[in-house]
Amino acid sequence: MSLIQLLPDSVANQIAAGEVVQRPASVVKELVENAFDAGATQVTVVLKFAGKSLIQVIDNGCGMSETDARMAFERHATSKIRQATDLFNIRTMGFRGEALASIAAVAQVELQTKLHDHEVGVSIAIAGSKIDSQNTIHCASGSQFLVKNLFFNIPARRKFLKKDSTEFKHILDEIQRIAIPHPELALKLVHNDEEIYNLQQGNSLQRIQSIFGKSIGKELVPISSQSPLVKIDGFIGTPESAKKSTGQQFFFVNGRFLKHPYFYKTLLNTYKDLISPDAIPSFFIFLEVDTETIDINIHPTKTEVKFENEQAIAQILGATVRESIGKFNFTSSMNFDEVPIHFATSQQLPNDVALPNIHIDPEYNPFGQQKNSSSGFGTRKLDQTHQNQHADWSAFMAASMSNAPSLPTQERLFDAASGHSVHTSAMMQVNLKYIVTATEKGLMLIHQRRAHHRILFEQYLQNFTQHKAPAQHLVFPISKPISENYALMIQEIKAELELLGFILEIDNQQLNIQAMPEHLKESQAMDSLDSMVEDFAQFNVNLEYERQKYVAKKLSYNASVGYRSLEVREMQQIVADLFLCSEPAYCPRGKRIFTLINFSEIEYKLQL
16 A cells, blocks of 8 residues: 555645635735736725635726636636746736635635626635535626635634734735735725725825825935836835834835845945934835846745845945935935025125124133132032022931931831831932932932832733723824824724723824823823834734733833922922832833942041
């Protein structure tokens, strides 16, 4: 008995589906690309439950005859290539002939299609690679695919699909990767009866703005260059618009999305010293090269492309981006529209110009003592601020050196972390950053922002457990246009945001903040949300408790007191609240909040 046998077609198709159809987004990608290759100018995608229950793709392309419709579901059946050499001259999006066979192997599929010059079309129903029916029908010209119950016959694969919001985000990514390089394609996306995209035909910038919001147009700089090796067009983000998260970084070659680490690194190097190390610029770059100089047949998803002239193209790309950044920096710094500049001519100058009077004190000695100065260390009088600070410091030292029993009971806190009593009545601020107070054995320096960060962090975590949300309602909502990706990220953490005091409304790609946490300033509200959305997209936290910790950590940092002057009562409140925290020694970012300088150390340095 032979041990080696040919696999049945159904099993072979399921194995192929494991590479081609990884999730609902894979099905959407393959069907929309096929529609584009069929000459469609309009494509509609309808989804139910992130494509798990239904994926419907309708196009006005050329359609198929009855024979072609039946043949399309056979493995390796394709209209794109005829011989091996065609693999090195590919202009179409799809070409392998595996997509429909793979999809039909793991889902229930119905195809309705008709040629434009035919009176009737054909309907074919397939489930698990088996044809259930084939009929002649009346339908619109073009093709309509209905893919139902993905992975219905592979429960293990279906079990490992993520929640709907995650799967839908992957679908959005695939739609964007097709829509951005093809603004001539009108594309509509409907999810659970809600219209997400209705992208009209236009140019590249209009398409980008339709997806990511009109405001992105102000952040982009055009790039363009042409050489025998490559033609480069597109847009790059200004250095000021760079963010900490990915999501607006796109390379395309001959209209196809690609991932290319070498080009990516080249582009980031052009922004070196212009943006912070953890920031990433936006870019939408379209490369056009000779099809014979690239190989896209190296990965089933066709997102990895091998270039024959990789290093040379990278050098051209870097030079093109640097030139555009240089032009932007020059024109933005020479914006004559913002500040009018007046040039005086010789006719405008007065005829008699007097020299300025200069008074010199020949007896001035910069190292001498000033008569009115009570200090022997300089000639400059203390201004009112310095006088106040000096008085505060004197009062502080007098109070801190006084006997501990003289302090009221409520003005002394025991710090378990350091093992000392902290005197809250005697306090001073240094360098707009540190709170200095006395303990029984020395002076304690407290980092005011880290302390407030720890206090707010634990308060926000308590809000989650107690389901209370102290909020300040706004008379006038704070609004801004947002992209669909941004809206999805907000939905992911909306429950946590509401428990912190945010009341948000999303209407027609517009975010409205109706209320916000009580510790937050209005000027901080939108920036705080933006920061949380950017980081959440980068780290993709799914566990509820970890998500709550993340939101509390991020918002408490944004809301914490900055490096500004504090009143004594503010310093007292911060110190009192800090030592009521469960972990007063470290801020949520793991940095020390305070340090202790013993009196013995002070006396040693002063040689007492």
